[in-house]
Structure formats: C-alpha cells, structure tokens
Amino acid sequence: MRPEIAVGSPGKLFIVAFMVWGIFVSVAQTAAAQSLFINDSSAAKPPLTDASRPPLATLPSTPAALPTTPAPPPEHAFWDRTNLWLFSGIAVTRAMDYASTRNFQARGRQEILLPDDVVNNSAGFASLEAAATMTSIGISYIFHRTGHHKLERWLSIGHIAVTGFGDVRNYALESRHPPQ
Numbered sequence: 001m002r003p004e005i006a007v008g009s010p011g012k013l014f015i016v017a018f019m020v021w022g023i024f025v026s027v028a029q030t031a032a033a034q035s036l037f038i039n040d041s042s043a044a045k046p047p048l049t050d051a052s053r054p055p056l057a058t059l060p061s062t063p064a065a066l067p068t069t070p071a072p073p074p075e076h077a078f079w080d081r082t083n084l085w086l087f088s089g090i091a092v093t094r095a096m097d098y099a100s101t102r103n104f105q106a107r108g109r110q111e112i113l114l115p116d117d118v119v120n121n122s123a124g125f126a127s128l129e130a131a132a133t134m135t136s137i138g139i140s141y142i143f144h145r146t147g148h149h150k151l152e153r154w155l156s157i158g159h160i161a162v163t164g165f166g167d168v169r170n171y172a173l174e175s176r177h178p179p180q
Contacts (some may be wrong), residue, residue, distance in 0.1 A: 075147075075149070076149065082153065083140070083152075083153075083156070086140075086153065086156035087140075087156065090136050090160055090163070091133050093159075093160050093163035094129040094130075094132055096163075096164075096167040097166060097167055097170075100167045100170035100171050101119060101125070103171065104173050105119070109176055136156060139155055140152045140153075140155050140156055
C-alpha cells in the first residue's frame, strides 16, 4: 500500500524543491561542460616535427600575414539596461503573484502548490517571493559568469512568462464562497 501525500504537505514541498534543485544542477553541469569545450584550433593540431616544418622562406614575414583567431563576442555588463528591465519584470510578476494568491484566497480558493503554513503567513510568503526573485537573479549571474549570455536572458524571460501566466490564472479563477 502506497502512502498518499496530502495536498500542501511538507513532503510535497520537499519533492517540488528536490525536482527544482535537480533541474538547476543539470543545467549548471551542462553549462560547465559547454564552457570546457572552447574551440581551440591549436589543441587539435599534432606537434610539428623537423620533417613536417615548412622551410623558413615560406613562413610569413609580417605579423599581418599570420592567421588570426576571431575576437570573442563582446560581453555586456551584468547590470546593463536589459537585465535591469528583466529583473524588474521578475520582481513585478512575483509581487503580482503574492497579490493574486491573497486575492483568490480571499475569494475562498485554496493554494495547492504551497503548504498553508507558508501561504497564510504574510511575512513568510513575502520572503518566499523575494527569495524566488533573488534566486532567479543569482542563476542569471552564474550564466553570465560562465559566458552563457543567451541563457542568462532567457531564464529571466521564462521566469516572467511562467509567473505572469500564474498571476492571470489566479485572477481568472471563480470564487468559491459558500451560498448565503
């Protein structure tokens, strides 16, 4: 017989947190693996031997004739205008999540993703929303430092989209007030 996990129980919260952690670790490992495989053409060439060296007369005499490697793409500052807008969008959608959750609770609905101990505690729930915002910014910073600038932006865009969808859904739910 399999024990059932009650909706909103600490066990369910642990499972969700463990799944999120697992996704984060797999993304971080993929990012680290990608940063190890930098295109280095000198590593793929075998070492020159005396027999394989070209004569000195055929070597280029000017530095301009030497082959050049393409310059790396320009990096942007972490706190640039785009990231400031994206992080502000995350903060706004998280604040809307707090307000929409409080709104649907006032209309008689029940939160199913978080335990009641967290959602019914105003300071605890606000802290959770702030922690979610800071976690998203922190993961974006990790992507920035490892050179994954597209992932850095797309993480924030995805966070805004998912949280915004949840906000709209919370406001769209019908009220469940008991008939009077």
